[in-house]
Amino acid sequence: MKIGIPGSLLYYYYYPFWQTLFEKLGNEVVLSDPTSGDLLNEGVKESVSEICVPMKVYVGQVLNLLEKGVDLIYIPRFVSIRKGITFCPKFLGLPDMIKNSLSAVKGRILTHEIRAKTDDISEYKNYVSFRDIFQVSRGELKKALDKARQNWLKFRSLQQEGYKTEKLLLGEKEKREEGFLKIGVLGYVYNLYDRFINMDFMERLEEMGAKIVTFEMLDGEIIDRFVRNLRKPMFWEFTNKLMAAGYHFINSEDIDGIIHITAFGCGPDSILGPFLEIDAGKKNKPFMTLRIDEQTGESHLITRIEAFLDLLRLKKRSDIA
Ligand code: SF4
Numbered sequence: 452m453k454i455g456i457p458g459s460l461l462y463y464y465y466y467p468f469w470q471t472l473f474e475k476l477g478n479e480v481v482l483s484d485p486t487s488g489d490l491l492n493e494g495v496k497e498s499v500s501e502i503c504v505p506m507k508v509y510v511g512q513v514l515n516l517l518e519k520g521v522d523l524i525y526i527p528r529f530v531s532i533r534k535g536i537t538f539c540p541k542f543l544g545l546p547d548m549i550k551n552s553l554s555a556v557k558g559r560i561l562t563h564e565i566r567a568k569t570d571d572i573s574e575y576k577n578y579v580s581f582r583d584i585f586q587v588s589r590g591e592l593k594k595a596l597d598k599a600r601q602n603w604l605k606f607r608s609l610q611q612e613g614y615k616t617e618k619l620l621l622g623e624k625e626k627r628e629e630g631f632l633k634i635g636v637l638g639y640v641y642n643l644y645d646r647f648i649n650m651d652f653m654e655r656l657e658e659m660g661a662k663i664v665t666f667e668m669l670d671g672e673i674i675d676r677f678v679r680n681l682r683k684p685m686f687w688e689f690t691n692k693l694m695a696a697g698y699h700f701i702n703s704e705d706i707d708g709i710i711h712i713t714a715f716g717c718g719p720d721s722i723l724g725p726f727l728e729i730d731a732g733k734k735n736k737p738f739m740t741l742r743i744d745e746q747t748g749e750s751h752l753i754t755r756i757e758a759f760l761d762l763l764r765l766k767k768r769s770d771i772a
Pocket residue numbers: 503504505506539540541542639714716717718719720
């Protein structure tokens with residue numbers, strides 16, 4: 452079977468797992484095209500206008516996979532990967548939203564719930580329905596899940612060693628650049644690595660002499676310890692991850708500044724962002740928010756990054772002098 456995977460949302464976190472799993476179960480994996488103006492426009496036309504831009508991109512990616520003639524489109528429902536914490540409601544309702552917005556996907560969605568205790572989503576119980584769908588035995592499914600887990604763990608450890616996520620997803624290995632400035636970049640993986648939506652933000656930062664650190668590059672224990680110790684964590688898993696990384700960056704002396712890249716219309720970020728900005732201010736850590744939507748202008752983005760980095764360079768030079 453041809454299984455289509457939309458190249459958006461948690462594709463940037465779990466693709467090595469999904470690719471291995473479906474291939475080991477005897478399928479061909481088809482990825483949607485990278486986001487482009489046309490793809491986004493198609494997604495915008497079929498989405499409710501208030502929804503965040505990553506969801507509009509996702510709808511565009513699904514339409515693109517339909518055009519490619521895949522048999523099934525994989526749209527899992529992420530419920531939880533940490534006890535007591537769930538996902539942004541848009542993730543919880545994702546398969547329903549797609550089903551109800553796009554009549555052409557009828558009968559072509561492959562979905563199931565993912566409930567896990569950690570980021571490791573390989574537990575057999577989540578995939579029992581795959582046995583009938585792919586006509587495989589329990590042993591074959593377990594073996595495929597184990598291989599998928601191994602490949603995903605390898606991907607995660609390369610991320611933590613500083614290899615670029617965007618290259619790893621293409622099967623390439625390239626380390627993040629060193630730079631005079633070290634910037635903590637906070638953002639959901641789909642905002643960080645969708646080069647169209649963020650107008651090549653990561654590449655530009657590096658070209659301007661910044662070394663980038665993101666939440667997935669941190670040791671998982673830093674994130675887990677922070678979330679464990681919160682008196683009242685946020686409801687949403689990846690928002691907690693960003694909060695943990697944010698406070699880690701605020702308290703790290705070697706981080707020169709923080710950039711929070713967020714999507715217009717993101718409810719969780721509208722709570723997270725102000726918390727971090729206020730506390731960064733208290734610690735005298737420069738903090739900038741970049742909000743992206745389908746109309747954000749490129750020159751506006753570049754001007755803001757340049758101005759922020761100029762300020763950080765001046766500050767660093769005067770701190771060193
Ligand atoms: S966390 Fe924000 S950007 Fe992500 S899906 Fe939810 S609303 Fe959209």
